[in-house]
Amino acid sequence: MAEPDWLARAAALAARFAERAPAHDRAGDFPHRNFADLREAGFLALTVPRSHGGAELSLSRFLRVQERLAAGDGATALALNMHLIRIGAERETPTYPDA
Numbered sequence: 001m002a003e004p005d006w007l008a009r010a011a012a013l014a015a016r017f018a019e020r021a022p023a024h025d026r027a028g029d030f031p032h033r034n035f036a037d038l039r040e041a042g043f044l045a046l047t048v049p050r051s052h053g054g055a056e057l058s059l060s061r062f063l064r065v066q067e068r069l070a071a072g073d074g075a076t077a078l079a080l081n082m083h084l085i086r087i088g089a090e091r092e093t094p095t096y097p098d099a
Helices: 006-027 032-040 059-072 074-092
Strands: none
Touching: 006 032, 006 059, 006 074, 032 074, 059 074
16 A cells, blocks of 8 residues: 655645644634644544554654645644654664563
8 A cells, every 4th residue: 555645644734734723823712624634634643653553653754744734824734743763763763671
């Protein structure tokens, strides 16, 4: 099975997010619909290891995806980053005990 084109998916989501961003900025609220879209598209598992059901993107590939998302809504990309960067970093350079 071919890997999804994460950059193309990110660009499509970014277009949607750009339409919503001004309202979120004015209201100062969290972009819950954006995160529902991210979850549905598989983005919440981008840096999760394949052994745990994720896409296991390298951090450099994840950052390119982030750049695409940020073009639509920087706040959404930042919030996603806060969730996934630590998982990816831990996967690439483990610091937690195996147990």
